[in-house]
Amino acid sequence: MNHTDHNDICSELIAAARRCSENGMQSGNGGNFSARIPGTEEMYVKARDTAFSEVSVRSVVRTDFDGNLLEGVLRPSKESLLHGVIYRTCPDIHAIMHCHSPYATAWASTGMPLPFSTYHSRLKLKSTVPVFDTKSYIVPESFFPQILSLFKEEPETTAFLLRGHGLVAVGKTVREALFRAELIEETAQIAILERLLTAIPGNKPIDFL
Numbered sequence: 576m577n578h579t580d581h582n583d584i585c586s587e588l589i590a591a592a593r594r595c596s597e598n599g600m601q602s603g604n605g606g607n608f609s610a611r612i613p614g615t616e617e618m619y620v621k622a623r624d625t626a627f628s629e630v631s632v633r634s635v636v637r638t639d640f641d642g643n644l645l646e647g648v649l650r651p652s653k654e655s656l657l658h659g660v661i662y663r664t665c666p667d668i669h670a671i672m673h674c675h676s677p678y679a680t681a682w683a684s685t686g687m688p689l690p691f692s693t694y695h696s697r698l699k700l701k702s703t704v705p706v707f708d709t710k711s712y713i714v715p716e717s718f719f720p721q722i723l724s725l726f727k728e729e730p731e732t733t734a735f736l737l738r739g740h741g742l743v744a745v746g747k748t749v750r751e752a753l754f755r756a757e758l759i760e761e762t763a764q765i766a767i768l769e770r771l772l773t774a775i776p777g778n779k780p781i782d783f784l
């Protein structure tokens with residue numbers, strides 16, 4: 576891994592964050608993202624109090640998996656510890672996107688796993704997308720064992736939802752984590768609209784079987 580590769584990872588993270596902002600998946604300065612630096616116990620992570628819309632090289636900092644700042648001047652995201660523990664436990668996960676996208680967050684209020692409302696989501700999301708009710712704006716460390724056991728028991732897990740908070744999508748690359756976050760939001764939007772429409776007498780939900 577050379578300096579250019581590192582720059583590529585940062586550029587991908589910045590582009591992904593801007594895209595999330597532009598497509599309405601994250602407003603204000605919430606949400607965060609990170610990417611593992613291959614071959615190390617380090618990651619690039621969004622700095623605290625930075626909006627997705629204004630992320631720059633300065634607001635992507637380098638930390639270890641305990642969230643200790645290694646490079647940069649801004650403080651890393653409060654969720655760095657969660658991201659680090661996921662990278663440490665799951666060697667196939669290289670990127671994480673977390674945002675407060677409205678439909679996924681609305682679905683999380685049900686406490687039920689996200690229903691795969693389209694053929695595409697069924698094909699791509701594979702494993703259940705569960706909801707964790709952490710009762711907090713940040714994932715407390717007491718929830719880490721539950722989250723890690725999800726990835727251990729279901730290695731194909733692509734994402735999970737946080738009740739009253741948002742979504743967390745993972746991937747082998749920044750691109751994959753971004754696309755999964757977008758698909759989760761799209762799937763939640765369609766699931767919610769489908770349920771509203773099928774409340775009309777005579778309309779039936781899609782039968783995938």
Ligand SMILES: [Zn+2]
Nearest residue numbers: 605606712741
């Ligand atoms: Zn959040």
